[in-house]
Amino acid sequence: MGLQIFLFLATLLFFSHAQSDVVVSSILQLRPRSGAGGHRVHGVNCLSWRLAVETNNLQGWKLVPMSCETYVGNYMLGMQYRLDCEAVADAAIEYAKTVKPAADGKDVWVFDIDETTLSNLPYYARSDVLFGAIAYNDTRFNEWVAEGKAPAVPGIRRLYLAVQSLGFATVFLSGTAEKFTDIRTSNLHETGYYNWKKLILKGDDQQGKTAVQYKSQKRTELVNEGYRIVGNVGDQWSDLIGANVGNRTFKVPDPMYYIA
Ligand SMILES: *[C@@H]1O[C@H](CO)[C@@H](O)[C@H](O)[C@H]1NC(C)=O
Numbered sequence: 431m432g433l434q435i436f437l438f439l440a441t442l443l444f445f446s447h448a449q450s451d452v453v454v455s456s457i458l459q460l461r462p463r464s465g466a467g468g469h470r471v472h473g474v475n476c477l478s479w480r481l482a483v484e485t486n487n488l489q490g491w492k493l494v495p496m497s498c499e500t501y502v503g504n505y506m507l508g509m510q511y512r513l514d515c516e517a518v519a520d521a522a523i524e525y526a527k528t529v530k531p532a533a534d535g536k537d538v539w540v541f542d543i544d545e546t547t548l549s550n551l552p553y554y555a556r557s558d559v560l561f562g563a564i565a566y567n568d569t570r571f572n573e574w575v576a577e578g579k580a581p582a583v584p585g586i587r588r589l590y591l592a593v594q595s596l597g598f599a600t601v602f603l604s605g606t607a608e609k610f611t612d613i614r615t616s617n618l619h620e621t622g623y624y625n626w627k628k629l630i631l632k633g634d635d636q637q638g639k640t641a642v643q644y645k646s647q648k649r650t651e652l653v654n655e656g657y658r659i660v661g662n663v664g665d666q667w668s669d670l671i672g673a674n675v676g677n678r679t680f681k682v683p684d685p686m687y688y689i690a
């Protein structure tokens with residue numbers, strides 16, 4: 431069902447943009463193109479904005495600029511996002527193959543969940559969310575999470591299965607509240623993720639902490655338990671900085687929101 435909505439939206443957005451591109455390019459034929467598919471935006475170059483976001487040059491931003499909502503929607507629902515995610519998986523698998531896991535089962539890959547292993551895109555594509563151009567609403571987002579219908583992020587399940595078959599253990603480390611443990615577990619199972627060593631969600635005792643503090647603490651606990659974090663995969667820089675980040679980190683694209 432999630433996938434159907436997703437494909438429907440993808441098709442809808444792709445074709446509506448393809449059509450408006452024709453109009454734009456016929457009016458401005460000789461001018462250089464910018465943004466996704468030649469979309470020009472006033473005041474902000476959305477491709478530069480997205481690059482700044484992905485490189486963590488821009489930090490603490492609260493909203494996708496409204497003038498980039500179409501651009502971000504086009505990126506997320508179109509081919510480029512899928513290709514970018516597949517490229518993350520390819521790079522991570524290349525690296526994973528160079529490491530030989532020890533027989534003690536303590537070599538782990540840490541995966542974030544939202545926008546890393548499970549996609550909230552059907553939610554973010556809604557007209558009351560606009561790919562993050564409308565302010566985050568905790569109540570509404572949690573209602574979506576409680577449905578347990580998030581699809582897998584393209585490419586990352588392939589990575590997850592690849593590292594498992596190479597002999598690594600997997601750990602999920604997510605800022606989702608612990609009360610969602612059951613629904614998250616079934617959502618992960620339904621999208622093809624199995625056999626993880628740990629599913630770490632955010633307990634009430636952690637609620638005051640930033641993502642960097644919380645995730646650093648949980649990774650440090652893993653290391654103290656004897657785990658060696660070989661790879662660490664997340665869509666937020668707060669997944670990939672702080673203490674014990676692991677030998678290699680891999681950033682999955684996410685131009686829709688920023689978590690410190
Ligand atoms: C958030 O969403 C809930 C549920 O739809 C709604 O009742 C509430 O007014 C929203 N809050 C804001 C600040 O928009």
Ligand SMILES: *[C@@H]1O[C@H](CO)[C@@H](O)[C@H](O)[C@H]1NC(C)=O
Binds near residue numbers: 529660677
């Ligand atoms: C990971 O990093 C640690 C600490 O720097 C190092 O001792 C270990 O050899 C590294 N492991 C791999 C697989 O690169």
